[in-house]
Amino acid sequence: MSTPLPTVAAPVLPALPATVLPAISALTSALNIPRSVLASDDDIEHAWMGLPRxxxxxxxxxxxxLIARMCVxxxxxxxxxxxxYAWNAAIIQLRAKVRTFGLPIVAQTLQADFEEKHLMELQDSRLLDLALKLNLVNEEGxxxxxxxxxxxNDFSAAHPTLGTxxxxEFTTFLNRCVRYALADASSPRGVDIGAxxxxxxxxxxxxxxxxxxxxxxxxxxDAQRxxxxxMVHGIYCDPNTSEPARLNALEVCNALKAGFTAALRSDLVNKHSEYGAKGDDARHSASLQFFERLGLLTLLNESEQHAIFYRAVERLWTVHTGANNFYxxxxxAERLLELSKQSAVPETAQEQFVHAVVACMIGNGYGVSWAAVPSYEQLIRSFSPREVAIMVAAATTPTTLIAKRLSAFQSCRTRFKGALGLIDPSTVPNVSKAAYDQLLRL
Structure with a gap:
């Protein structure tokens, strides 16, 4: 659907002089032709009344x-x-829109020479085709x-007519010329693709x-954007692309992502899936990173979201169990928190996710990474009922690392009890309620 036009005051046209309509009748009489060969007085009056709108x-x-001549x-x-006259005004405006878009950029789009002479030589039908291709008019227009x-072509003074x-019918014709060509004096500027x-x-x-x-x-x-x-997504995913170029690509896309249309999102997902289908692991992996860094994980299927969360949890756990983990x-932890804000953790990754976050939150016999605690606290506050159930089960199953730490260290028990306090009691599923209450008494 087209965007509704703003309501503004209509121009006030002068009333038709009392001499105009009688003059038409006098003219037809003088030429000895029927008055009916020209528009009737009633048609003229109604067309004139509709013009201001x-x-x-x-x-x-x-x-x-041209508009003045049309009125006359x-x-x-x-x-x-x-x-x-109305049609010529519309065509002139469409040509102006093409010029504003940029003739060199039109040439890039058409992959052919396109200069002013080519624009002026375009037949009206070809001009409409070009305007649609450049998105200067939509499909409805x-x-x-x-x-x-x-x-x-068939009913105007431009050619011998088929009828009157x-x-x-005239008002409908004018309305469409205005609505789809003349109503908007602005025009999008094209982007030099090569540059x-x-x-x-x-x-x-x-x-x-x-x-x-x-x-x-x-x-x-929208179409060129x-x-x-x-294209930028493809550059980012190219293994030969330099890091500065990838950062440039991300910076531009991040600034524009709020305006990504459904068609654009679909194109990005299709390109991403194409890399996977071809077995192009390097590009597919880079594409996953592209979606992740733009906060667009929800566009990916669950298996790919699982892979991203699994990798983030695995990296956190590797650091937690390595040297200088507190540092x-x-x-x-912050990266995992960012991911969780983009999308719910897939069920297939929830157990690993909860175990890692809770274990890192309670620390070990040597302490905890205090700088990471705010991230862990936010993650735990956002636990779903299923994730809360996993947390409770991990603390009450003797063979888990979490249960072993709770059994071995008072400091871990204290921090675990504090972690439980971050959870809204209404989030705790009924199946875990008794164990949850018992853990609060640690």
């Missing part, structure tokens, strides 16, 4: 000579001429403007470069 939606900058033609009942083109139109890709692959963006490219992608239309973001844990 349509003119209201044309920006004042576009109410030029309507006042005389020359609807065929009025349609031709293309459909109705293409209908207008047929009507203009009345006031309602953009070269910039992404170049040195690390300066602050100004980042602002400029984000603005350019924001100003272009979609094309460029998918190294915080960044890995």
């Amino acid at each position: 349509e003119l209201r939606d044309i920006p004042s900058a576009l109410r030029g000579e 033609a309507v006042s005389a009942g020359l609807f065929d001429s009025a349609m031709n 293309y459909f109705f403007l293409d209908q207008c083109r047929d009507v203009r 139109v009345n006031d309602r 953009f890709i070269a910039a992404i692959k170049g040195a690390r963006f300066t602050a100004n470069q980042n602002v400029v490219w984000i603005q350019r992608l924001s100003d272009t239309h 979609q094309l460029l973001i998918v 190294n844990e915080p960044s890995f």
